[in-house]
Amino acid sequence: MEVDFSYYRSILKNQAVIDEVESARKRFQPVTYDVKKQIKIIEGFEAEAVKNAEATKGKVDKELEELEKTLKNIEEARPFEDLTVDDVAAARPDIDTRTADMIEKGRWMPAGYKEKFGELSVL
Template sequence: MAARAAAADLAKISNLGLGKNTLAQISAFRKRADDAKRQLAQLQQQKTDVDFAHYNKLIRNKDVVSQAQKILAEFKPVTYDVQAQLKAIDAFESKAVRICPPFRRLLFSPRTHRRIVASASHRIHQTFHRIASSDTSVEQAQATASKIEAELKDLKATLKNIKEARPFNQLSVDDVVAARPEIGRTVDEMVKKGKWTTPGYDEKFGSEF
């Protein structure tokens, strides 16, 4: 018996105090999911077998019908064993949320970090799903396999960056600016305008001077 697919409780997610943009994206996703379920139900109700006896009566050239019937009977979708790739994705996800939390907070907000991991994983899983569920030709399957390799290479590079990240207290100003260039641009602009303090900083973090 096939394992039951995991289901997201969208109603519960919508009540987690998320931002307006996030809620709008969830609502749009929910609508797409409902539309996909409806289309799937309609497709499942459609007749999928081919009545070759009917076409034999309509077409004078019986060889054409016989050849089509033979091709359909012999056709088998190309399949790939993707367990190794799925394990790599699971390892990436678990390590990405565990390694170097201070550095992760510096470079990405938690929401941004989750979005990066989720987006990358979604692209991979979506590609695997297309392989498993579609009737694809050998050429299409090879092209898809190449795309998977590229996605995995990108994921491995991201994971390597996370693994090699230094703790927060070992970072220099140059490291911070390299990771978040907009911080450097903001500081340069403030200096040009003669602003040497950040409004609200002392009130929130205190001052040593």
């Protein structure tokens, strides 16, 4: 960028200021920096970040696939009102085993039921 110092000499009275600025402008040399080392560090960081992002993408894709399967199962499931005791027992065979154990021990209510829901008997 060139500065027209003659123009400023013609409009300003203080010529010493213009001489000083012109002298400073002529002496000015921009400093150059060797940024190769910093660029190499940044490129290494970028490569590591890309590698981590790809690994994260793989995990997220796998989780998304599992969530889509779960959503499909939920959408295709029968409404709760349509389920029978046999359906629940088929899905969770341990329920029949636990129920049989409770009946053998004379327990007719699950542990903590009365504490949570209160006494519901009319008698």
